[in-house]
Structures are given as structure tokens and as C-alpha cells.
Amino acid sequence: xxxxxxxxxxxxxxxxxxxxxxxxxxxxxxxxxxxxxxxxxxxxxxxxxxxxxxxxxxxxxxxxxxxxxxxxxxxxxxxxxxxxxxxxxxxxxxxxxxxxxxxxxxxxxxxxxxxxxxxxxxxxxxxxxxxxxxxxxxxxxxxxxxxxxxxxxxxxxxxxxxxxxxxxxxxxxxxxxxxxxxxxxxxxxxxxxxxxxxxxxx
Amino acid sequence: xxxxxxxxxxxxxxxxxxxxxxxxxxxxxxxxxxxxxxxxxxxxxxxxxxxxxxxxxxxxxxxxxxxxxxxxxxxxxxxxxxxxxxxxxxxxxxxxxxxxxxxxxxxxxxxxxxxxxxxxxxxxxxxxxxxxxxxxxxxxxxxxxxxxxxxxxxxxxxxxxxxxxxxxxxxxxxxxxxxxxxxxxxxxxxxxxxxxxxxxxx
Amino acid sequence: xxxxxxxxxxxxxxxxxxxxxxxxxxxxxxxxxxxxxxxxxxxxxxxxxxxxxxxxxxxxxxxxxxxxxxxxxxxxxxxxxxxxxxxxxxxxxxxxxxxxxxxxxxxxxxxxxxxxxxxxxxxxxxxxxxxxxxxxxxxxxxxxxxxxxxxxxxxxxxxxxxxxxxxxxxxxxxxxxxxxxxxxxxxxxxxxxxxxxxxxxx
Amino acid sequence: xxxxxxxxxxxxxxxxxxxxxxxxxxxxxxxxxxxxxxxxxxxxxxxxxxxxxxxxxxxxxxxxxxxxxxxxxxxxxxxxxxxxxxxxxxxxxxxxxxxxxxxxxxxxxxxxxxxxxxxxxxxxxxxxxxxxxxxxxxxxxxxxxxxxxxxxxxxxxxxxxxxxxxxxxxxxxxxxxxxxxxxxxxxxxxxxxxxxxxxxxx
DNA sequence: CATGAATGAGAATTCATTCAT
DNA sequence: CATGAATGAATTCTCATTCAT
Numbered sequence: 001x002x003x004x005x006x007x008x009x010x011x012x013x014x015x016x017x018x019x020x021x022x023x024x025x026x027x028x029x030x031x032x033x034x035x036x037x038x039x040x041x042x043x044x045x046x047x048x049x050x051x052x053x054x055x056x057x058x059x060x061x062x063x064x065x066x067x068x069x070x071x072x073x074x075x076x077x078x079x080x081x082x083x084x085x086x087x088x089x090x091x092x093x094x095x096x097x098x099x100x101x102x103x104x105x106x107x108x109x110x111x112x113x114x115x116x117x118x119x120x121x122x123x124x125x126x127x128x129x130x131x132x133x134x135x136x137x138x139x140x141x142x143x144x145x146x147x148x149x150x151x152x153x154x155x156x157x158x159x160x161x162x163x164x165x166x167x168x169x170x171x172x173x174x175x176x177x178x179x180x181x182x183x184x185x186x187x188x189x190x191x192x193x194x195x196x197x198x199x200x201x202x
Numbered sequence: 203x204x205x206x207x208x209x210x211x212x213x214x215x216x217x218x219x220x221x222x223x224x225x226x227x228x229x230x231x232x233x234x235x236x237x238x239x240x241x242x243x244x245x246x247x248x249x250x251x252x253x254x255x256x257x258x259x260x261x262x263x264x265x266x267x268x269x270x271x272x273x274x275x276x277x278x279x280x281x282x283x284x285x286x287x288x289x290x291x292x293x294x295x296x297x298x299x300x301x302x303x304x305x306x307x308x309x310x311x312x313x314x315x316x317x318x319x320x321x322x323x324x325x326x327x328x329x330x331x332x333x334x335x336x337x338x339x340x341x342x343x344x345x346x347x348x349x350x351x352x353x354x355x356x357x358x359x360x361x362x363x364x365x366x367x368x369x370x371x372x373x374x375x376x377x378x379x380x381x382x383x384x385x386x387x388x389x390x391x392x393x394x395x396x397x398x399x400x401x402x403x404x
Numbered sequence: 405x406x407x408x409x410x411x412x413x414x415x416x417x418x419x420x421x422x423x424x425x426x427x428x429x430x431x432x433x434x435x436x437x438x439x440x441x442x443x444x445x446x447x448x449x450x451x452x453x454x455x456x457x458x459x460x461x462x463x464x465x466x467x468x469x470x471x472x473x474x475x476x477x478x479x480x481x482x483x484x485x486x487x488x489x490x491x492x493x494x495x496x497x498x499x500x501x502x503x504x505x506x507x508x509x510x511x512x513x514x515x516x517x518x519x520x521x522x523x524x525x526x527x528x529x530x531x532x533x534x535x536x537x538x539x540x541x542x543x544x545x546x547x548x549x550x551x552x553x554x555x556x557x558x559x560x561x562x563x564x565x566x567x568x569x570x571x572x573x574x575x576x577x578x579x580x581x582x583x584x585x586x587x588x589x590x591x592x593x594x595x596x597x598x599x600x601x602x603x604x605x606x
Numbered sequence: 607x608x609x610x611x612x613x614x615x616x617x618x619x620x621x622x623x624x625x626x627x628x629x630x631x632x633x634x635x636x637x638x639x640x641x642x643x644x645x646x647x648x649x650x651x652x653x654x655x656x657x658x659x660x661x662x663x664x665x666x667x668x669x670x671x672x673x674x675x676x677x678x679x680x681x682x683x684x685x686x687x688x689x690x691x692x693x694x695x696x697x698x699x700x701x702x703x704x705x706x707x708x709x710x711x712x713x714x715x716x717x718x719x720x721x722x723x724x725x726x727x728x729x730x731x732x733x734x735x736x737x738x739x740x741x742x743x744x745x746x747x748x749x750x751x752x753x754x755x756x757x758x759x760x761x762x763x764x765x766x767x768x769x770x771x772x773x774x775x776x777x778x779x780x781x782x783x784x785x786x787x788x789x790x791x792x793x794x795x796x797x798x799x800x801x802x803x804x805x806x807x808x
Numbered sequence: 809c810a811t812g813a814a815t816g817a818g819a820a821t822t823c824a825t826t827c828a829t
Numbered sequence: 830c831a832t833g834a835a836t837g838a839a840t841t842c843t844c845a846t847t848c849a850t
Contacts, residue, residue, distance in 0.1 A: 006830085026320035028230055031823060042832045047825065049830095107319055114316030116377040117309055118228035123377065130378040160374065160382040161367065161390035168370025172362065175318040175325065176332040180362040188363035188398070195397020196390070207812080234841060244815050249842060251813095410834080430724035432634055436820060446836050451821060453834090511723055518720030520781040521713055522632035527781065534782040564778065564786040565771065565794035572774025576766065579722040579729065580736040584766040592767035592802070599801015600794070612809080637844060648811045653846065655809095811850085819843080826836080 010049050013039040015063050018056050023104035027057070027111050054119060061112055061125045064105050065132075068093060071100055083143035087162075088190050090137060094166045095186040107174040113167070133166075134159045144197055154200040162193045212251050215241040217265050220258050225306035229259070229313050256321060263314055263327045266307045267334075270295060273302055285345035289364075290392050292339065296368050297388040309376040315369070335368075336361045346399055356402040364395045414453050417443040419467050422460045427508035431461070431515050458523060465516055465529045468509050469536075472497060475504055487547035491566075492594050494541060498570045499590040511578040517571070537570075538563045548601055558604040566597045616655050619645040621669050624662050629710035633663070633717050660725060667718055667731045670711050671738075674699060677706055689749035693768075694796050696743060700772045701792040713780040719773070739772075740765045750803055760806040768799045 017039030021030045032053060036043040050056045072093035079089040116126035138159035142152035169185040180188070219241030223232040234255060238245040252258045274295035281291040318328035340361035344354035371387040382390070421443030425434045436457060440447040454460045476497035483493035520530035542563035546556035573589040584592070623645030627636045638659060642649040656662045678699035685695040722732035744765035748758035775791040786794070 010830090026316060029320060032825080033823075044825095044827085044832055044834090045830075053824065110319065111316050113373050113377050114228060114313050117226075117312065118231055127378045127380065130374065130381050134381050157383050157386050157390050160386075161371075161394050163381065164370035164374050164387070164391070165363065165367040165394060166370065167373045168366035168368065169363075171315050171369045171373060172332065172366050175315050176329045178329065179332050179336050179365065181359050184359050184362075185366070188359050189366070191401040192363050192367060192394040192398040195399075195401045196394045197397075198400065199393040199397045209813085212813085233839080235839095245841095246815055246817095246843085247813075250815095253842095255841070409832095414834085428723075430720060433724055435818085437818095448821090448823085448836055448838090449834075452836095455821095457820070514723065515720050517777050517781050518632060518717050521716065522635060531782045531784065534778065534785050538785050561787050561790050561794050564790075565775075565798050567785065568774035568778050568791070568795070569767065569771040569798060570774065571777045572770035572772065573767075575719050575773045575777060576736065576770050579719050580733045582733065583736050583740050583769065585763050588763050588766075589770070592763050593770070595805040596767050596771060596798040596802040599803075599805045600798040601801075602804065603797040603801045616809090638846080639844075650811055650813090650846095650848085651809075659845065813847105813849085815845105815847080817844095820841090822840080823838095824836105826834105828834085829832085 007049060010041070010045070011059065013041065014046055014049060014056055015059050017041075018060050019063070019104055019108050022060070022111050023107040027115050054121060057112070057115065057119075057122060058125055060108065061122070061129060064109055064112070065129045067102060067105060074100075083140050083147065084194070087137070087140045087144065087193060090140065091162070091166065091190050091193060092186050095169055095189055097183050097186075103173075106170050110171055110174045113171075130163065130167075133163050137162050141197060145201055148201045158193075158196050158200050161196055162189070165189045165192050209251060212243070212247065213261065215243065216248055216251055216258060217261050219243075220262050221265070221306055221310050224262070224313050225309040229317050256323060259314070259317065259321075259324060260327055262310060263324070263331065266311055266314070267331045269304060269307055276302075285342050285349065286396070289339070289342045289346065289395060292342065293364070293368065293392050293395060294388050297371055297391055299385050299388075305375075308372050312373055312376040315373075332365065332369075335365050339364050343399060347403055350399075350403045360395075360398050360402050363398055364391070367391045367394050411453060414445070414449065415463065417445065418450055418453060418460055419463050421445075422464050423467070423508055423512050426464070426515050427511040431519050458525060461516070461519065461523075461526060462529055464512065465526070465533065468513055468516070469533045471506060471509055478504075487544050487551065488598070491541070491544045491548065491597060494544065495566070495570065495594050495597060496590050499573055499593055501587050501590075507577075510574050514575055514578040517575075534567065534571075537567045541566050545601060549605055552601075552605045562597075562600050562604050565600055566593070569593045569596050613655060616647070616651065617665065619647065620652055620655060620662055621665050623647075624666050625669070625710055625714050628666070628717050629713040633721050660727060663718070663721065663725075663728060664731055666714065667728070667735060670715055670718070671735045673708060673711060680706075689746050689753065690800070693743070693746045693750065693799060696746065697768070697772065697796050697799060698792050701775055701795055703789050703792075709779075712776050716777055716780040719777075736769065736773075739769050743768050747803060751807055754803075754807045764799075764802050764806050767802055768795070771795045771798050 014035060017035040017037075018030055020038045021034045025034070030053075032046050033043050035056065036046050039046075046056070050059070072090055075089040075093050076086065079085040112122065112126060116123040134156070138155050141158045141162070142155035145152045145155055145158075166189060169180065169189055172179045173185065216237060219237040219239075220232055222240045223236045227236070232255075234248050235245050237258065238248045241248075248258070252261070274292055277291040277295050278288065281287040314324065314328055318325040336358075340357050343360045343364070344357035347354045347357055347360075368391060371382065371391055374381045375387060418439060421439040421441075422434055424442045425438045429438070434457075436450050437447050439460065440450050443450075450460070454463070476494055479493040479497050480490065483489040516526065516530055520527040538560075542559050545562045545566070546559035549556045549559055549562075570593060573584065573593055576583045577589060620641060623641040623643075624636055626644045627640045631640070636659075638652050639649050641662065642652050645652075652662070656665070678696055681695040681699050682692065685691040718728065718732060722729040740762075744761050747764045747768070748761040751758045751761055751764075772795060775786065775795055778785045779791065
């Protein structure tokens with residue numbers, strides 16, 4: 001009777017290790033040895049579970065995206081059917097502080113965004129993640145616009161703007177936390193989003 | 203009769219070299235050898251003019267900041283005294299395409315933002331640059347708000363939001379260019395900015 | 405089942421490699437590559453077992469000190485309780501030729517003495533080693549003096565003189581071997597030591 | 607009328623520069639740039655006056671040797687014809703503190719002794735200097751011994767011992783100054799020397 | 809004579825990846 | 830599955846020496 005595989009658990013540990021080290025040292029500081037150490041594993045084991053270092057980063061991207069989508073799903077329940085409330089929930093899921101806040105994930109995401117410039121495979125998953133975000137926001141924006149002016153024109157570029165504001169808020173939170181008054185990011189981005197839609201609708 | 207010093211020129215060449223390689227390969231990809239090659243210089247000379255690799259990056263930050271501030275100064279003339287026009291000019295200077303567009307600088311800036319997480323000295327100059335941007339925008343936002351509602355409350359956090367939107371637009375432009383319809387970023391951010399100020403003023 | 409650790413053995417090999425190359429080429433000539441080659445190892449492995457080159461040198465200092473102290477301990481048995489005999493045994497342990505002679509260690513020690521000027525950490529362990537030598541000789545000299553004149557005044561500076569003579573004999577042996585008739589160093593230093601104590605006692 | 611050559615002066619400046627930097631940083635720390643800076647000259651000029659770095663070191667050896675021989679010559683006058691007084695004057699010239707003390711030269715000499723192991727050409731001049739010292743002391747010791755026992759047997763090895771003690775005292779002064787009570791080195795070595803000759807004569 | 813820019817050959821160090829056990 | 834030793838290529842940085850002016 002072979003021992004039950006613990007691969008899934010080990011992979012999760014390793015991804016968590018990368019998240020931790022990337023949050024403080026960036027991707028350059030994330031050596032296999034430091035990841036392994038942070039995960040409490042031997043360094044050889046990392047390569048047993050992942051073909052190479054990049055593979056861990058790709059898994060981390062998935063992990064972060066999943067984390068945030070879960071937050072959104074969780075908030076959706078309280079938001080009800082109103083598209084504006086849903087858009088606020090969406091922004092909140094990305095930016096609000098709270099018990100489920102993940103400052104490490106924010107820093108890691110900023111790093112992922114920079115690595116996307118460098119590693120084509122990371123670029124692919126990063127762009128896919130961004131595209132999904134834009135699509136989600138576009139759907140919400142489209143609903144809001146159609147309710148107001150009967151058509152959804154401009155929803156796509158509004159969505160891009162809103163996602164940009166979210167990404168920029170991450171960037172500031174991670175690298176220049178003094179720039180944005182603490183805990184206000186979600187509110188400010190919500191106002192920008194709604195103000196933008198007002199402008200588009202006008 | 204010594205050879206006339208060309209230090210300033212060489213330093214500029216090297217900074218330009220870093221800008222070029224960073225724009226495609228990120229900071230990790232920017233090896234001294236690649237910088238030197240891109241600048242058409244020997245690798246030893248790079249260290250003759252800069253103490254280390256980080257010093258080049260710091261100089262690059264200055265360079266990029268100066269580039270954009272010059273664009274803003276240039277657009278200010280056409281904007282006249284109206285604060286809203288000036289805010290649009292500000293956003294335009296950062297995001298508009300045109301003859302003076304610098305896609306390489308955009309990518310490099312994103313990389314700088316990630317390196318700011320890793321290298322404390324880079325963090326310092328990055329935060330200083332962001333702080334200046336926020337202060338500039340805050341002044342404009344304050345003027346606009348005062349003209350409308352007689353006070354400037356909320357200008358600071360509005361400014362942070364606007365700067366975040368700009369930074370996020372850079373991020374998307376560099377790493378996920380398909381997300382934002384080409385050439386629309388300035389327009390979208392302007393609308394977000396003005397919509398945000400409407401909201402704050404309300 | 406992990407490979408059994410051979411760290412201690414590897415470290416010893418590397419220290420031995422440094423001893424070998426330092427004996428001929430000095431510390432400057434001792435490159436990591438040459439140390440690794442002399443030890444029959446890959447260069448990366450050297451840094452796997454030692455944080456940096458200096459750490460190997462510090463370990464080498466310990467190694468040499470231990471070597472000589474072991475020679476002294478070994479000779480102590482034959483010397484019996486007589487302090488003069490013990491002092492001779494001490495000098496012998498440092499300077500006598502014989503099966504346990506270590507010409508490489510002598511040359512390396514001279515190099516260590518010069519590196520002590522340059523690398524603060526090396527200076528620390530070098531001074532500690534010298535201080536222990538002086539203390540040991542001082543104890544012996546004190547016994548001899550007290551037996552003769554009832555007090556041990558002057559033992560400390562006599563000990564310093566004796567240690568200086570030993571260090572100088574190393575220096576000549578390593579760098580100007582023709583200056584001292586071969587195999588006579590121990591005898592000459594013993595005579596200097598005893599003559600010095602005669603003078604101090606007078 | 608060509609301008610008068612200042613080569614001799616420049617060479618002296620450069621040698622002085624090497625002496626200064628070697629006294630603090632050892633030979634490794636002595637870069638051409640640092641030597642030039644310490645001499646107040648441009649780095650290119652160093653190579654105009656010396657073929658290479660080693661040539662400066664060789665000149666420095668001469669310089670230090672000359673310095674000490676001058677001190678000896680100066681003290682010889684006061685010592686008169688008595689060989690014991692002359693031997694004391696010799697040791698004094700090498701080790702006594704005073705207005706003409708040269709702590710930098712002491713440190714530099716220790717470095718030279720270590721470089722002698724590494725650079726064959728340095729070894730040659732170092733050994734020549736040591737041989738001259740031994741020969742001088744041997745002559746004095748021979749005189750002393752002949753006056754006492756009618757022959758000079760053992761003078762050579764006694765001289766080597768005395769020179770060793772001097773070299774060792776340099777080593778301690780430079781690298782472990784706490785080992786020898788300050789200002790006592792000359793006295794201690796004189797006692798060792800005279801005690802040694804007593805022993806040889808016995 | 810003098811300057812300091814320029815070169816290029818190393819040197820130390822890092823680290824992903826492999827592999828013996 | 831697991832460990833951590835081992836490898837070797839890549840990278841930053843140093844520095845003697847050369848050379849244009």
C-alpha cells in the first residue's frame with residue numbers, strides 16, 4: 001500500500017513559500033533555496049514538484065487570481081442584483097482591507113506584473129488574468145450603462161480604466177503606501193468608477 | 203592637455219542603455235554587459251561612470267521623471283490658467299500618445315515600481331517621485347474643488363486616486379496592452395479624474 | 405534516504421586547499437578557483453561550504469593554531485614538570501623541524517599575519533592567537549623567574565619578546581630561508597629566550 | 607629650454623603614496639588609483655614614472671631599507687666604537703620609538719615580507735635586505751664574541767636570531783600591538799641579543 | 809609631463825538545476 | 830518522496846595597463 005500522495009499539499013506549501021519571499025524580496029530575491037526554506041522543505045523537493053522556478057510563479061498567479069475571485073464571489077451574495085452594488089463589491093474585493101486582506105498577495109501581484117514584461121509565459125497568464133478582470137467589469141459596466149442610456153457603448157474602455165485604477169492602487173499600496181490615505185483606496189476607486197460611468201453615459 | 207571630459211555624455215548613454223534593455227528584459231535581464239552593449243561601450247566603462255548597477259537605475263528614475271515633467275511643462279502653456287485644463291494637461295503628459303510618447307519609459311517605469319519593493323534606495327526615489335506627482339495633482343484638484351464648493355477637502359485622496367489610475371494605466375500599457383483600447387488611456391483617466399472630483403464635490 | 409553529510413570532510417579539504425595555495429602564492433594568489441582545484445572540488449562547492457573567501461581564511465587560522473598547539477601538547481609529556489624544559493618544548497613545538505614540521509603552515513602563517521593588517525576579522529583572530537601564545541609563554545617565564553628571584557616581574561614583556569622571536573623566525577623561514585642556518589632556528593630562539601630571562605632576572 | 611625634469615620628485619611622491627596606502631590597506635588595497643590619489647597625482651602619471659605596480663613596490667623596499675639604515679648611521683655617532691653599544695644602536699635604529707619613528711614603514715615592511723612570498727622579484731630584494739641586515743649584525747656579534755672568547759663562531763646564527771627577533775617585533779607592532787608593552791620592544795630585543803651572545807660565548 | 813577615459817581580463821559570488829543516496 | 834551536496838554558467842565588480850588628447 002503506497003503512502004498517499006501529498007503532492008497537492010506540497011505544491012501549495014511551495015507556492016505559499018514563493019508568495020512569502022516574493023512579498024519581501026521581489027522575484028530576484030526569491031531563490032529556490034529561500035522558497036524551500038520559507039516552505040520548510042528541502043530545496044531538492046521543490047524541483048520534484050515543479051519543473052522549474054517559473055512554473056511556481058505561474059502557479060502563484062493562479063493562486064492570487066483565485067484568492068481574489070473568491071473574495072468577490074463571497075461579497076456578491078450581499079450585493080444582490082444591483083449592478084452598481086456588484087461593481088462596488090468587485091472593487092471592494094480587490095481593494096478593501098479587512099480580515100481577508102492579503103498584503104503579501106498585493107506585493108506579489110505587483111511583482112508578477114513586472115515579471116510579465118520579462119517572461120513570456122508569465123505575460124500570457126498575466127494578460128489572461130487582466131482580460132478576465134476587464135471582461136467581468138465590462139459586463140457590470142455594460143449593465144449599468146444600458147440601464148441608464150439604453151446601450152453599453154464605452155463599457156469596454158471604462159472597464160479598462162477601472163481595472164487600471166485597481167492595478168495602480170495595488171502598485172501604490174505596495175511601493176508607496178504613504179501616497180494613499182490608509183484604507184481609502186476602495187472608496188476612491190469606487191468613486192472614480194462611478195464618476196467615469198456618469199461621464200460615459202453623458 | 204587631457205582629453206576633454208565626456209562624462210555627462212557617457213552617463214547619458216549608459217542610462218539610455220539601461221532604459222533600452224530594461225524596457226524589454228526587465229531589471230533582471232539588464233546585465234551590465236547588455237547595458238554596455240546597448241550603449242555601445244565596454245563593460246568596464248559602465249563601472250567607471252557608475253559605482254554599481256543600482257546607481258544607474260537611480261539615475262534612470264530621475265531621467266524618466268524629468269522626461270514626463272518636461273512634457274507637462276510643455277503642455278501647460280497651451281492649457282492656460284483653467285485648473286481643469288491643467289489637470290487634463292497633466293494626465294495627457296503622462297498618458298497621451300504622440301510624437302513625444304516614450305513606450306520604453308513606460309515599461310521601464312513599471313519595472314522601477316517593482317524594484318522599489320526590493321531595493322530600498324530605489325524605493326526612496328520612487329516614493330519621492332510618487333509623492334511629487336500626488337502633490338502636483340492635489341494642488342490642481344484643490345483648486346478645482348475650491349472653485350466649485352469653496353473648500354478643498356478630499357483633494358489629497360482624490361489626487362492619490364488619480365495618480366493610481368495613471369500608474370495602473372502604465373502597468374496595463376506595458377504588460378497587457380490589449381486591455382485598454384489603443385490611445386484611449388488619457389481620455390479614460392481624464393474622465394475618471396473629473397468624475398471623481400464631481401463625486402467628491404457632491 | 406539522503407546522502408550522508410560530508411560537510412566536515414569537505415570543509416577540511418577546502419581549508420587544506422587554501423593552505424596549499426597560500427603557501428606558494430600568498431592570499432592574493434589564492435583564488436577560489438585555485439583553492440577548489442587544489443582541493444579537487446568544483447568552485448561552486450567552495451561557496452556552498454563557506455560563505456566567502458574570508459571565512460576559509462579564518463578557519464585556516466584556527467587550523468594552524470590547533471596544529472601547533474597539538475605539537476606543543478605532544479612535546480609537553482617528554483618535558484616533565486621543569487618550566488625551562490617546558491619553555492624549550494614550547495619553542496620546539498613552534499620551530500623545530502621534524503616529521504611533524506609544516507613548512508606550508510609556516511608560510512601560511514606569515515600571510516595570515518599580513519592579512520591581519522587588512523581584514524579586521526582576520527586581525528581579531530590573529531591577535532587572539534598571539535595573545536594566547538604570549539599568555540602561555542608568560543606563565544612559563546613567570547614560573548622560571550619566580551624560581552630564581554622570587555617574583556615574576558618582567559615576565560609579560562619577556563614573553564612578548566619570545567613570541568616576537570618565534571614570529572620573526574617564521575618570517576625568515578618563509579621568506580628568506582637562507583638567512584637562518586637550516587634547522588637552527590629552535591636552538592637560537594631557545595638561547596635568546598633563556599638569555600633574556602637571565603637578563604630580566606639580573 | 608625644456609622644463610627641468612621632476613621625475614625624481616614624482617617618483618618619491620608615488621613611493622610615498624604606496625607607503626601610505628599599504629600601511630592601511632595592505633598590498634591588495636593598494637590600487638594604482640589609490641596610490642595616485644594619495645600622491646595627489648593622476649593615475650596615468652604613475653605608469654609614466656613606473657613600468658608597473660611591482661616596480662613601485664621594489665622602490666618602496668629600497669626606500670624603507672634606506673630609511674632605517676640612515677637611522678642606524680645617525681645613531682652610530684653616539685655609540686662610539688664599542689661593539690655592544692653599536693649593536694644596541696642597531697636594534698634601537700630598528701625598533702625604538704622617537705621622533706624619527708615610522709609606524710607606516712613598519713606596517714609596510716610586514717606587507718613586503720608577505721609579498722616576498724608571492725612575487726619573486728620582491729623576494730629577491732627582500733632577501734637581499736635581510737642578508738644585509740644579518741651581515742651587519744653578524745659583524746657586530748663577531749666583534750663582541752672575539753673580544754670575549756677569541757673567536758667568532760656562532761656569530762652568523764646569532765645574527766640570524768637577532769634579525770628574526772627584530773622582524774618579529776615589527777610583525778607584532780603592526781598586527782598585534784597589544785602583545786608588546788608599548789615602547790619596550792627595543793629594550794627586550796637588546797636583552798635577547800645580549801643574552802644570546804652570552805649563551806653562545808659560554 | 810599630465811590627465812583621466814577606456815579596455816578587458818579576471819575574481820568573488822550566486823543560483824537554478826541535477827543527482828547520489 | 831526527500832535531502833542536501835555538487836555543478837557550472839552567469840553576473841557584478843575590480844583594476845592594471847593603455848592611450849587619446
